[in-house]
């Protein structure tokens with residue numbers, strides 16, 4: 001593992017527990033899920049296989065995978081009260097707030113009654129989350145009540161089908177599959193840690209996931225893919241992008257989609273999603289966004305030795321597939337849900353309430369001042 005600052009800020013460099021789910025940056029840049037390298041998973045696996053790996057503890061056999069896919073397909077429908085709740089949320093709401101509310105309402109309607117239900121509840125959320133966000137999006141933006149029970153085999157294809165009202169192309173379904181795999185799990189990141197803290201109080205799984213969605217929403221975490229898109233979308237040429245980035249660095253602004261709390265030299269997911277972004281850019285005949293993104297990457301490395309994290313090239317990749325920017329982070333939710341739930345299971349298996357100490361930096365003991373004497 002690369003050397004980390006240990007002054008305590010952000011708990012950086014400190015172990016907060018153990019996990020059998022994931023290694024991040026173990027040899028400087030690697031990423032594995034239960035021992036499987038991210039490159040192999042992105043190249044050969046279906047997202048549903050990775051979900052099985054994380055949630056059930058092993059890669060499925062073909063028969064197990066077929067059964068799991070069928071099961072997830074059967075769980076895509078939404079209960080009427082949830083649809084009604086989604087219809088009340090205005091079009092200008094942030095989709096991450098919609099996800100948070102959707103998860104919470106589902107938890108009211110299909111409450112986890114005991115931890116024995118954790119697998120079933122996780123599968124249900126995995127199947128239902130794309131339906132939740134797209135049901136709201138299509139109702140609030142297009143005025144249509146979509147049928148969320150499609151026959152698409154993959155969760156990624158299903159997501160795009162609901163969004164665009166037609167089955168996804170093979171290329172788009174493939175890229176969504178890769179994207180969902182890349183985002184699925186990442187050890188004790190902020191949102192996963194949120195889920196584990198919540199789980200450590202023996203709370204229900206919907207509360208753990210709802211809290212995690214709130215943590216993922218911020219631009220320093222999952223919200224960075226949207227923030228990166230907002231940053232680059234108006235830049236017309238690589239030269240303009242370079243000028244703008246240099247200006248931002250001069251003003252000491254954060255450049256979204258760059259840097260990482262754990263990786264020091266590169267994020268292994270970047271090369272993978274970058275390659276798919278390039279393919280998509282050729283597919284749509286783009287001669288602007290991809291070259292702009294590449295220049296931003298080069299300038300950030302040249303000027304600051306800062307590298308793209310998983311989010312940066314996700315921005316252009318999603319954009320090329322016609323996904324509205326504000327739905328980028330909800331897709332991250334649909335994927336990271338697998339990691340969150342697997343961590344909740346792990347926390348529950350060997351639980352102690354998470355409750356660290358704080359270093360007190362406030363005033364020493366003070367004498368009580370009656371209210372009429374205060375100034």
Ligand SMILES: CC(=O)SCCNC(=O)CCNC(=O)[C@H](O)C(C)(C)COP(=O)(O)OP(=O)(O)OC[C@H]1O[C@@H](n2cnc3c(N)ncnc32)[C@H](O)[C@@H]1OP(=O)(O)O
Nearest residue numbers: 219220221222224253254255256257258259260261309310
């Ligand atoms: C899926 C994910 O969640 S990946 C992360 C997504 N988030 C982003 O892309 C947001 C932009 N990036 C960042 O804000 C940070 O790099 C984080 C939040 C990811 C990590 O934060 P930290 O662990 O505190 O970063 P780190 O210790 O490596 O920072 C070192 C220095 O580089 C600077 N730096 C780090 N990232 C950036 C950036 N993207 N732009 C400009 N400067 C940066 C920091 O400000 C810090 O400078 P300082 O020493 O003068 O204060």
Ligand SMILES: O=C([O-])CC(=O)C(=O)O
Nearest residue numbers: 186188189190261262310
């Ligand atoms: O690990 C982190 O700090 C951020 C994260 O979730 C990721 O990079 O996927």
